[in-house]
Amino acid sequence: MTSMHLPADAPARRARPQVTVSIEAFFVRHRHRLPWVHAAMFAAFVLLLLVPPLTPLPGEQDGALDSYRLFANTVLWGVWFPLVLLSAIVTGRSWCGLLCPMGAASEWANAHGLKWAIPAWVKWPGTPIVSFVVVTIWAQTIGARDHVESSAILFGGVMALAIAVGFAFGRAKRAWCRHMCPIGLLLGVYARLGAVDFRPKRPAPGGDRWTEATACPTMIDLKRKTESRHCIECFRCVNPRAGGGLALALRRPGAEIEQIGRRNAGLAEVLFLFLGAGIALGGFLWLVLDSYQDFRLWAATTAIRNGFLWIGESGPSWLMAVFPAEREVFRWVDFLTITAYMAGVMLLTASALSATTALAAFLSGRLGGHGTFRRRFVELGYQAAPVAMVSLLLGLGGELFGTLALVGLSPDAIRALKVLLFAGGVVWSLHLGRRILAAQGVPGLRAWPPLSAGSFGAVLLGAAWYRAILFT
Numbered sequence: 068m069t070s071m072h073l074p075a076d077a078p079a080r081r082a083r084p085q086v087t088v089s090i091e092a093f094f095v096r097h098r099h100r101l102p103w104v105h106a107a108m109f110a111a112f113v114l115l116l117l118v119p120p121l122t123p124l125p126g127e128q129d130g131a132l133d134s135y136r137l138f139a140n141t142v143l144w145g146v147w148f149p150l151v152l153l154s155a156i157v158t159g160r161s162w163c164g165l166l167c168p169m170g171a172a173s174e175w176a177n178a179h180g181l182k183w184a185i186p187a188w189v190k191w192p193g194t195p196i197v198s199f200v201v202v203t204i205w206a207q208t209i210g211a212r213d214h215v216e217s218s219a220i221l222f223g224g225v226m227a228l229a230i231a232v233g234f235a236f237g238r239a240k241r242a243w244c245r246h247m248c249p250i251g252l253l254l255g256v257y258a259r260l261g262a263v264d265f266r267p268k269r270p271a272p273g274g275d276r277w278t279e280a281t282a283c284p285t286m287i288d289l290k291r292k293t294e295s296r297h298c299i300e301c302f303r304c305v306n307p308r309a310g311g312g313l314a315l316a317l318r319r320p321g322a323e324i325e326q327i328g329r330r331n332a333g334l335a336e337v338l339f340l341f342l343g344a345g346i347a348l349g350g351f352l353w354l355v356l357d358s359y360q361d362f363r364l365w366a367a368t369t370a371i372r373n374g375f376l377w378i379g380e381s382g383p384s385w386l387m388a389v390f391p392a393e394r395e396v397f398r399w400v401d402f403l404t405i406t407a408y409m410a411g412v413m414l415l416t417a418s419a420l421s422a423t424t425a426l427a428a429f430l431s432g433r434l435g436g437h438g439t440f441r442r443r444f445v446e447l448g449y450q451a452a453p454v455a456m457v458s459l460l461l462g463l464g465g466e467l468f469g470t471l472a473l474v475g476l477s478p479d480a481i482r483a484l485k486v487l488l489f490a491g492g493v494v495w496s497l498h499l500g501r502r503i504l505a506a507q508g509v510p511g512l513r514a515w516p517p518l519s520a521g522s523f524g525a526v527l528l529g530a531a532w533y534r535a536i537l538f539t
């Protein structure tokens with residue numbers, strides 16, 4: 068029997084497959100080389116983000132192989148971003164621990180910094196959600212996916228913030244990576260779907276806890292670890308020869324969410340799943356729907372009629388796209404309406420998903436489901452994870468499909484791939500919902516009413532995405 072069948076809190080050493088032992092041994096043996104990997108990634112960061120704005124604009128007919136600007140943009144948004152997102156399903160937050168130059172720079176700054184106590188506003192569970200929403204909207208208003216200058220501002224700004232937070236707060240830790248990073252939140256929540264886990268060899272009861280008295284850079288109380296969200300897979304807690312610490316375990320993707328009742332489920336994460344799917348949808352819909360153009364026109368006319376003439380002027384280039392040479396200049400009316408439209412779609416989506424999940428939690432309770440309504444709601448909220456991930460891939464990682472077209476995939480094949488991805492997400496969400504309901508004490512046919520209510524949310528999301536799936 069493989070370790071994936073072990074209960075969440077079982078010692079990881081029992082019956083570990085050879086492949087797991089070998090992977091663990093490899094990373095422990097080469098752990099000391101990680102600073103070199105981070106330095107190489109920092110150089111790649113400079114080459115892909117800071118050098119392109121210094122190169123000439125591409126010609127009208129240029130492709131990714133003719134212009135360094137276009138090449139860097141394709142690598143960043145068409146390869147790196149979608150692949151990092153997808154990697155969470157396979158290897159959890161391996162990007163964070165093994166490759167990310169931002170987290171490494173933040174930790175380096177921390178070692179030389181002020182080491183102030185981490186303030187409550189940083190530790191607030193809503194902080195990374197706000198950070199994700201702000202960065203996602205900001206990326207749209209500055210046109211980060213179309214302009215290399217904007218990508219440099221976006222990632223350079225986030226890198227500067229990561230270093231500043233690392234310099235100011237915590238002791239030999241990554242306060243930024245645990246509490247504030249928008250990418251870390253994204254990868255962390257989806258790492259729960261992933262096939263990689265680090266489990267205590269001698270688990271202590273009591274559930275997950277945050278502590279600074281630990282060797283873990285993301286402040287996990289190692290013996291009490293049950294969730295994958297904050298583990299950046301740095302291997303620092305792993306020593307194959309020691310009886311304590313953590314050990315690598317491979318598991319069936321989705322296994323952690325199936326047992327979410329015992330894996331430190333959190334309302335903030337569920338809200339992030341709903342809001343994240345909504346903001347990705349908003350980021351796509353404002354570009355394609357006439358309703359956004361109508362809203363923009365209405366906002367501009369109303370503002371001008373009331374004397375707010377500045378709404379027609381353009382603002383600073385760190386806040387909105389101002390590229391006259393490329394014939395794209397956003398004005399305050401664009402900045403304000405894009406922000407409002409995306410926020411509106413996000414809130415509508417989150418409300419719809421909350422309503423269907425609340426109905427599922429209510430029905431689960433009526434059919435004998437354990438626990439309070441809030442607990443059932445939070446647990447059932449995680450069934451949206453696969454479908455929310457596909458939403459993020461279509462909305463924020465959509466350039467991947469452009470890259471697939473560049474390497475020769477036909478439009479029909481790309482459309483089929485999108486349909487397959489969304490259908491796969493819905494089926495996986497249904498499967499997770501069924502397992503979560505069974506764990507709540509609502510197995511078999513009795514689970515159908517709450518399962519149908521929960522899956523209605525996925526159907527609504529699919530209906531909202533149909534244009535992206537079928538027509539782009």
Ligand code: SF4
Pocket residue numbers: 162163164167168169170171229243244245248249250251252299
């Ligand atoms: S949390 Fe953010 S900054 Fe930290 S390692 Fe992950 S992606 Fe990089």
Ligand code: SF4
Pocket residue numbers: 265282283284285287289292297298299300301302303304305313
């Ligand atoms: S739990 Fe271990 S592998 Fe995971 S982040 Fe903490 S020290 Fe690194």
